[in-house]
Amino acid sequence: MKILLTGASGFIGRHLTRKLQSKGHTVIACSRKNGFDYTRMLSKKDWMPHLNHVDIIINCVGIIYETREQTFNSLHYQAPSALFRAGTDANVKRIIQISALGADDHSSAPYHITKKSADDILRSLPVNWFVLRPSLVYGRGGKSTAFFKHLARFPVIPLMEGGLQPVQPVHINDLTDCIMHCLVSADTNITIDVVGAHAILFKDWLQLIRTSENHSKARIVSIPFKFCLVTAWLVKHFIPLMQTDNIRMLRRGNYSDVKPFAKFLGRMPMDIYTGWRKL
Template sequence: MLRDELVTVFGGSGFVGKYVVRELARRGYRIRVATRRPHLAHELKVMGVVGQVQLVQANLRVEASVDRAVEGASAVVNLVGVLAEGGRQTFSRLHSMGAETVARAAAKAGAKRFIQISAIGADQDSDSRYAATKGEGEALVKAAFKTATILRPSIIFGTEDAFFNRFAGMASLPFVMALPLIGGGKTRFQPVWAGDVADAVANAIQTPATAGKTYELGGPKVYSFKELMEFILTTIDRKRFLIPVPFPIASALGLMGELSSIIPLVDPFLTRDQVTQLKSDNVVAPRAKGIEDLGVTPQTVEAIVPAYLVPFRDKGQFHQRAAG
């Protein structure tokens, strides 16, 4: 049975957004997905019953389109973000100014709940532009929508993620003999499954007590970067060297990655800002409210990731591990 409430989801056509839309549809909400290119997101419409999921065109740089997208919504979720800048899609425009535009529009439209997806490490004073603009976005959202709920996930994994898939893809290339351990591979992460993030979003919408609070979302285990690389290699049964790369050299590689992105349709393999982020651990703070406080028991990396890394094994699903 469909609920009366309408939830507008900005960034609903992205990696995490698809999980959020699917979970909200499962719970019976009517969903309006606000995206720059609705003609490329038709698969979202089949995540609910006929008419449950609506696609609308909206651009965070065009305030009128944002106002139209939130009209009549009882809750608004903002998932918009980028890991690397490109063209007009800058950290400042999306993470800071864009988040403020959505929060201001939601408040003006009379929405009861606002959920802002930020990131662990968000800090206006951070040396990383990604983390700094995420922190700026949080402050601007709270100023525009006083009872906004902020969710800060660690790295998010899932079928279409840009972490496990990327490194497994690199390791499966025949000419790649090694994977890099930036900064020695000591940086710690607390990966969280996209499905659990979606549960957290839906629970936050349904739980009035979460209003005005900030939660840090991490999985049940903490891993070093090196441990995650070892897990990937074991999972896809490939042998590759793990080479420590000092931060200064990694920054030089990041500059090369940024220059490569000048070529149309090429995403940078690494940026200097990402190297800066890797200088700090990405784990839930000791006293922070966590995903369990939102009623979610998180899944482990080991329970989810192997199933979608199968294509990176030699011969895929027909791969046979060597005896012993």
């Protein structure tokens, strides 16, 4: 099939491109390098010329923090909505949106709110759609994977409220297998929370990373939430993942019922202990 993949140069996009091509699909890999700048593709007419004979659209563009040019509204909402509408008009067979766990009615962070707005547009269109909401995705080449590995190297780790937040990281292979299944699944028009087999406390995940690299367990120092917010505000320009909204999102927890995902995938996704050893 001919697949238009946006965000193809990113962590998820690169893994997915390899899998799609290995199965014989033709991938139109879109990123800013080859002229697909979301900040300039905000209406249907910007997308229509690129959709000739396209069977499937997969949207993997996203940012974790805003700059003056790169806003959540344009990247997460306006450009994808225009792409989804253009795809529907061009009669593509399926549209797959990579959203994020937490992009729901309870979200208060602009990251999530803008993702949910695009998800809602897609869900309203007369096309076969999939909204995938991954929790933290880990794997080779992932920015957050590298960040957490780095953090876990310290023998003493300061964590918000002792790192007691539940997270349910999912291995990149489970996410890409899920996307591959979306290409052929008889069930369509579904929203799926893409999560690992079990939830784990954030502090235990960092200890797991340490022990998998043959370090002894770290001492965890608990930091009050408000102090974390101030620290994040101070360091966010040097450590982009440390945004105040990301601190709030972590505090909310990042987990879901795995059963619907396992049913769609046809197997259980990897648990973090097995998955991390495969990195």
